[in-house]
Amino acid sequence: MLIGKRINDRYKLIEKIGGGGMADVYLARDVILERYVAVKILRLDFANDEDFIRRFHREAQSATSLVHPNIVNIYDVGEEDPDIYYIVMEYVNGETLKQFIQNHSPLGIDKAIDIMKQLTSAIQHAHQNNIIHRDIKPQNVLIDKKGNVKITDFGIAMALTSTTITHTNTMLGSVHYISPEQARGGIATKKSDIYSLGIVLFEMLTGRLPFSGESAVSIALKHLQDETPSPKKWNPLIPQSVENIILKATAKDPFYRYQDVGELEEDLRTCLDENRINEPRFEIPVDEEATKAIPIISDERGFNQLQDTVIRDSQPNKIQEGLPKEEEPKKKKRKKWPIVLLSLSALIIILGILTLTVFPSLFGPDDIKVPDVTNLTLDEAIDELESAGFTIGKTTEMASEEIEKDHIIRTDPKAGRLAVEGSEINLYVSTGLETEELPDFKDRAYEDVLAILQSQSRPFKDIKVEEVYDESEAGTIIEQDPEPGTAVIPEETVITFTVSKGKETFALANLTEYPQNALKDYASSNGITINISGEEYHETIPKGYVISQDVEAGTQITKGTTVNVVISKGKEELPPKNVTVDIAITYTGNSEENQVQNVQIFIEDMNREITDPYEVFTITEDTRRLIDLVIAPGTKGRYKVVIDNEVVQDYQVDYPE
Template identity: 45%
Template sequence: MMEAGYKLGGRYRVIRPVGEGGMANVYLAQDLILNREVAIKVLRLDLQNDPDTIRRFQREELAATELVHPNIVSVYDVGEDSGLQYIVMEYVSGNDLKQYIADHYPIPYAEVVRMMTEILAAVQQAHAHGIIHRDLKPQNILVAPSGHLKITDFGIAVALSENSITQTNSMLGSVHYLSPEQARGSIATKQSDIYSLGIILYEMLTGKVPFEGETAVSIALKHFQSEIPSVRKIDPNIPQALENVILRATAKEPAERYESVAAMTADLKTTLSPLRVGEPKFVSQINNEETKILPRIDAEQFATSSATSEAAPASANTTTVTTKTVSAAATNEPAPTPKKRLARPWVVITTLLVLVVLVVVGFFVANQLQPVAVPNVAGMTQSKAQSTLMAAQFKVGSATKVHDDHVKAGRVISTTPVKGEKAKRQSVVKMRISTGKKEYTLKDYTARSYSSVAAELRKAGFKVKRTTIVSRSYTNGQIVQQSRDAGTRLVPKGKTITLTVSVGANGFSLLDMTNWSQASVRQYANSMGFTLNLKYDYSAAVQAGSVMSQSPKAGTAVPHSAKITVVISRGSEAPE
């Protein structure tokens, strides 16, 4: 354990330990350069000499640095100090989700849906980068005092492309949240994470995990042998639609689970809608199928059918082609008599040869004195352009290198004299060579005003996207994160930069109010303190008095002073 006051990497002063894990110890520290609190995960001393552990720890560094999302703990720095491997991360005050459930159970259904939606958003981002967490559990989900959630600990996450270091025969992760295929020792997939998410949702609604046992093995056996207990037997008020999300996410066969986290999110968001009241319970189709007896095929039948199937294409592809052979009869006609060549005196021959030489030399000299057109070498590589100009009997002069948005780097833009212009042979032709499109160097936009930074980037040619986040460290409108690192050089055209903007410490994530009643919307507005702007429109799809749409959309972090527009259905428009 490191003592308080120890300066790690010459930059981070340790304040106190905040947690211990299987691989590392976590400390709260002060970043002396940026003057902010950070969390530092340090690989345990007893594991510093274990190559496999160091590799896994370094894999966490690589995996986490790819992920930039409001619901994923940000990684700021990685390094080594006196043999100690460490990762510097965003510090999230508050408790983990396990402790939050213990302190706040029972949690309102709408709050469970909101919190679970944030967790799903983070996992969806990881899956989009080919990263499977493999150890999703409430202990790895942090809950900030604002209620905002962030996933951490990618220590045993695995990139799909890193097949050489996957551990297919090891049951990694906490057994209470382990998928059946992981319990059997199979490789984890995205559907394995979805199973763990279903167990987390179960615990948020019931306050406990579905399976308990005296040993890890006994719990693992229950995951692939026993059905998930019904949450509605524990709390009958839980909507069937909400229980169905759990049942489908935790189906024993991965093929029956949600095909993606995005599909699970879409289903979860509508579970509290009045339109899903009376929904039937999800039942596994694979587990309920009757055992089918396949007809017996003996060796003779198999051999006969195989022979028939092999013979058929052969006969189909066999055709008889008959060609006529026409023999050419030898003719007995006598060969034509060659013409008699006229004899030339040697004097005449010599005279003609001299005349030919004189004509050729005269033509060559005259041709060399005539100016010729400069060849078109635009778009060629520099070396090929030089060869082309030299073949046209020009000398190649110095090359000027300039930026060009339309010509690839290393290729010719133009020449002087220009293409097609006539010049004397052996005269000098100069070239302008492209260095490619002009690059832009990104700055560190953290803590700057979003409006000014967005205007600056758009002027440079970037596309700017904005996401919001609740933050205690940054005021409303300040940039918390950027999707591309400071110092990165790139061509602005066609590039998008996502800026994560703070809505202040008192902000919150907006719930999906689709199909809510007007009274529920007003109650929600009063409880959260935002200004409600009601509009009305006709809709044949949404019943009268229910919410058709909202702006901003669900999941957006907004300040309590925000103005939220909600469109209420008037029902089907009356016929004229």
């Protein structure tokens, strides 16, 4: 799948917009020049043919030399990865001539001639640069929104000539427009392009192809053997001068075609002049001394051997000279009846001319101008035509971009033409703009879809966007209104896309000092999970409150995110500690008399009160005593020394750190 791939790190492929037997065409974005381009990529079944690839490159490069307003510009040619050969071309925002014909056939005479003038101008430029298109067909002609015509696929058809037209069914599109000499296997010339142009003009004016068949071979044989049918059979409004262009351009023998495209272009410029409208029908001169026999071939196996066999009777007199004298015809007396017969024939011809011209004007109905009822309602048009002396023929409904619904698009015969009083006038009534089936744009990138819609020949009335949070990737279309498959008129339709903003995000709160029972409510209201990953003592944060979180406060997170927190166990409870105190007791009695002093030691800790003596003894000299205090965290111990009922020491002992 190439959609989304970036060719040469520059051309991002957005959507496949066309293709044929040889290549596929993609709409792409040139990320360097910020413009849309068309990228044609060679199909894989041609990618291993070295000779084909060589000519593909050579011809594509030669096409870059063609700079003309009616020729699609080629910007770049190259290859990437195994078997990817590409051509980057100007992107034409419009449709192919084939699509235009299908939507508007038969084209008006003026429109068809205008398109032909642009085509011949382009082909003339190519021929002047010694490049023959070889594959002119409506599928290779693009029309933009302003009606400008551009030819594409220059040079590519040259490479196609190495493959027989009966190779695959994908060639059927080309065989409808192929010249007899190409069908015969001969070399294509500039006159081959002229033949194809004539077929294209035939199709524009009739809405059909001159030759059809069940296979490429049967169609090619008709190009070889059958004369081009009169297009007036399907479109009587075609002037004789325009039909003559088709007949001359599609002559079987290149000798009788236009000598070059410039001559054809000149004929197109004058064909609608008043003095040419009803000119004599084009006829190929008959050579009495030449007989052309085109072999009848019904087997496809014989197709590539098709050739013209030409037998010219260049020595007719020698055959007569070789006859025995006795077989020579005898001379007869000249008779007068041929003169009489000739005179009678002349009289009959004169009477016929009078019958067709003078007599009808004397005795028949008058020729009157067909009134212009364009843009009138059907009822208004009928009233006007009947008032003018005409009857109403067939009424045909058809879509129209210019004419309002239920109003007249045109008449047959055309407005302004002379028609016999009382004759039928056919009406073409507008059904309004043609509906199109809305594609399914869901699950596609909105940016790519917008580029496609903005490049269409029929833009939507408006394109609206509603952005919502969703599990889909940001920028993806998740809903569209109208729904896919709905028949819509783009010019009257507002299409609304619901586009994902991605998963909803929010700034994570500072959970520090959140009480544990409040975490559940916060997690539930925001669609996240809060996981208690551990508990720790803390000097200042009370027990049951959050000490820390693994996602920093203020971080943008989405629903479904898990945040880990640590809960306080409160201040750590330290164990009681034993503290040994060395007490120095100074003797204050009369040592000479060996006076005895009574000593009392009082202690206060977690096990004893200061009111009860800890130890009682007598001294006659300085003495030291060790006492043990059991002190609890956050408290202090105490000892008191009393000698002869007098307090001599009273100290507090801190809890040891």
